[in-house]
Amino acid sequence: MADKAQIQEAIKAQGEVVRRLKAEKASKDQIDEEVAKLLQLKAQLGGEDGKHVFVLKTAKGTRDYNPKQMAIREKVFNTIIGCFKRHGAETIDTPVFELKETLTGKYGEDSKLIYDLKDQGGELLSLRYDLTVPFARYLAMNKITNIKRYHIAKVYRRDNPAMTRGRYREFYQCDFDIAGQYDPMIPDAECLKIVYEILSELDLGDFRIKVNDRRILDGMFAMCGVPDEKFRTICSTVDKLDKASWEDVKNEMVKEKGLSEGVADQIGEYVSMQGGMDLAERLLQDPKLSQSKQACAGLADMKQLFSYLQLFQVTDKVLFDLSLARGLDYYTGVIYEAVLSQMIQAPVVAEQNGALPGDEASVSVGSVAGGGRYDGLVGMFDPKGKKVPCVGVSIGIERIFSIMEQKAELLAEKVRTTETQVLVASAQKNLLEERLKLTTELWNAGIKAEVLYKKNPKLLTQLQHCEETGIPLVAILGEQELKDGVVKLRKVASREEVDVPREELVEELKRRTSKLP
């Protein structure tokens, strides 16, 4: 720890920083950050009694998960991982930090949101910003040319957190990707099938999966007369159509991005189009689009994609939507995004949980999954630029968590945080040893059992523990039961009691708990 004089020096300097920012009328966030730092320093110095005072909090933009949140998280993960495994996926893990170099030049403007580690002598490191870039690095480094893998892990973004709206600096990503040179659109279709299965199984209400293709967008821009160098920026303007009106979007194109009104109107016609395979067929005949090789390639693949989606029985929820653009630069082909039709408490959920505007999981209000094809990213890591085609999807898991949490709250569902099947209890004093002995028998037989760590707990206290934590059964021991060689088995909910011979208890518990939900 630094000595007192050093800290006092630092407090003085930091106070100056805060005063200056206030004088400059800097943003509230900026001032808040510097004030927090000042308070931290003051806390280091301790109170007036010289005692050290801790700041009891988690880092800005982060949170703990309590047992209830973890129980919901586990349930969601089990559903998602179950689906990934059903589709034959393997899993990998990568370190939480990468060489800074590995992340450089992958995220465009968002690079400023990357967390760097302090240079403590050694390599320059940064916390991972997503799981896609580490995946591409992993493939190139290990010269892997085909793999179907999922990866669920936390990523880090120094964004301005909005805790009340659930936007965090540390949040989970949940990615499924297929790398490899295959016949066109088969892996792409499987990614959509996976999104369909997961959203159906999680029971989040009705949803739509919008699909488009970067090549169709680029071809359309070209044919409408957008200059090449403006493709990306116009793309990100189009991307706002799910939140803003066409008037606002057009305005941005014309006044901010410098398109002519005629060009904007042409784009406007296309981006209002939605449909299925029929739309792809129609656009292949479109006098303008059919002039673009790129657009035609994209449209032909879109037709192919829909034919596979029919076989996968998911076309009822999939929509070819020319207004879908997505934020990330690295997409090269098909792109997609899943949107919930109805949101529980829509305004709260809207910008939930680590999702940044223009990011993977927040492009549209109810977006809960997104992805696409990125055939160039692995090549950026290969010394010879060797490409590995990839397509993948990222499930907006934080948003799903909070929808599930809200659902549990609205339905006043009791979320159990343990799986204990039976509490071993006693109705009389001096039976701790007997309770421990019976608990041991149950543990050794694989039964999930608890016992209170008290020598002489009241029966009521023991029953209350069951009520509070949702333990469905109590095995009660008393002098009489011990004498008779039985255990009194009580159903907490109905208070029904029955004497079970001690040697049959394990079987009886297994029989009963296999029937429990």
Added chain:
Amino acid sequence: MADKAQIQEAIKAQGEVVRRLKAEKASKDQIDEEVAKLLQLKAQLGGEDGKHVFVLKTAKGTRDYNPKQMAIREKVFNTIIGCFKRHGAETIDTPVFELKETLTGKYGEDSKLIYDLKDQGGELLSLRYDLTVPFARYLAMNKITNIKRYHIAKVYRRDNPAMTRGRYREFYQCDFDIAGQYDPMIPDAECLKIVYEILSELDLGDFRIKVNDRRILDGMFAMCGVPDEKFRTICSTVDKLDKASWEDVKNEMVKEKGLSEGVADQIGEYVSMQGGMDLAERLLQDPKLSQSKQACAGLADMKQLFSYLQLFQVTDKVLFDLSLARGLDYYTGVIYEAVLSQMIQAPVVAEQNGALPGDEASVSVGSVAGGGRYDGLVGMFDPKGKKVPCVGVSIGIERIFSIMEQKAELLAEKVRTTETQVLVASAQKNLLEERLKLTTELWNAGIKAEVLYKKNPKLLTQLQHCEETGIPLVAILGEQELKDGVVKLRKVASREEVDVPREELVEELKRRTSKLP
């Protein structure tokens, strides 16, 4: 990205650093680190053709987990989590970084190994060093006075990694703790029961769990005439007894730590003692130890502990060992450590996986679990110093991973990285659509199924995929099968084939796969 001139400037400066260190004959590690930084900068500048060249590696001391390692990891986690749940534990999660302040003053000398984040404006942050301090912070912050929780997550230590010996800077910890004011030694005994169950289930060979008590050690040191201020340093010398001979340990006590030979010899007599409840009883009568209140309290609790361990049926592996000291400062009562009796490739495993000398999981050569009681830590975070008694255990999961990996290698076990039950294949051309249709039927029925992403794969290629990845069954479609409304179901191992009516396929697969290991 920085511009070329800036990078060239940085390369020049860094080259100077390296030259100076070499001139000063700095340690090899230090020079290596700075050279690595230099190479990274040079790579940023790119090759002679001006093309950007990436350094394709993970950060020093970290590694990726490939699918095979992940499969082993999942198996180990399932066993451990299953045990924690059997004992009624909940789980929590905390952020990967904490306020630097939160970690300050908790790890003594090891604080220098903490990773700090760069000050990018905002709070001063550090990566978590273990899971115990964040747990204590969580309890104090949420005013939780009793909880039984487990937490499995990665922690970070800027130690000198020894990758070839499997010592990493990013590694898992796997902690189980019971917080709360309870009757003495019951939760402590359950922690030992848990270690016993986990090590038995993981089938790592015979093991011993050594127990001791900080109060017994302190009382013994006091009665032998060790000055108070030397308790901790003598403790860490005693801790070396599992790797070093008594002569070496005595030497350190006398020559380095300044004890008289007589005092050291008295300690030597005690630390050679091992036993069970009988030893605790005997020492309660010991003329010297019985003079120490502390020692007596520890010995009485040790007796109580053994009586519970008898009820838990684990005394066959538990040993009261007065030489067990453990490194961490925060222990206040019982301490314990599990050691494997035989090690697979002992010298390699010896310092495996993120375990630092003197650390949680590496105090002795084959140590795979350790813990103890720490009644004061939570109080360090509470503004009023309110204490929450805690006892816990940390499973040396990284060491267990590598033992399992080596076991799998030695036994030439084929580790499956997917759970796919059946591959949908075809023997003829132009059946992609039929394959996709059948695969969809299987997925929708919850069967784990794969299909190759090729329009016309050869049957041999499809069968090879099964052999390589361990898929046990193939569902083969051909013109004839389609006409007859059947699927040819082939067992990959035995090559047995049987025609199954299409409508019975799902049932047949469920029947067969439920029998699979």
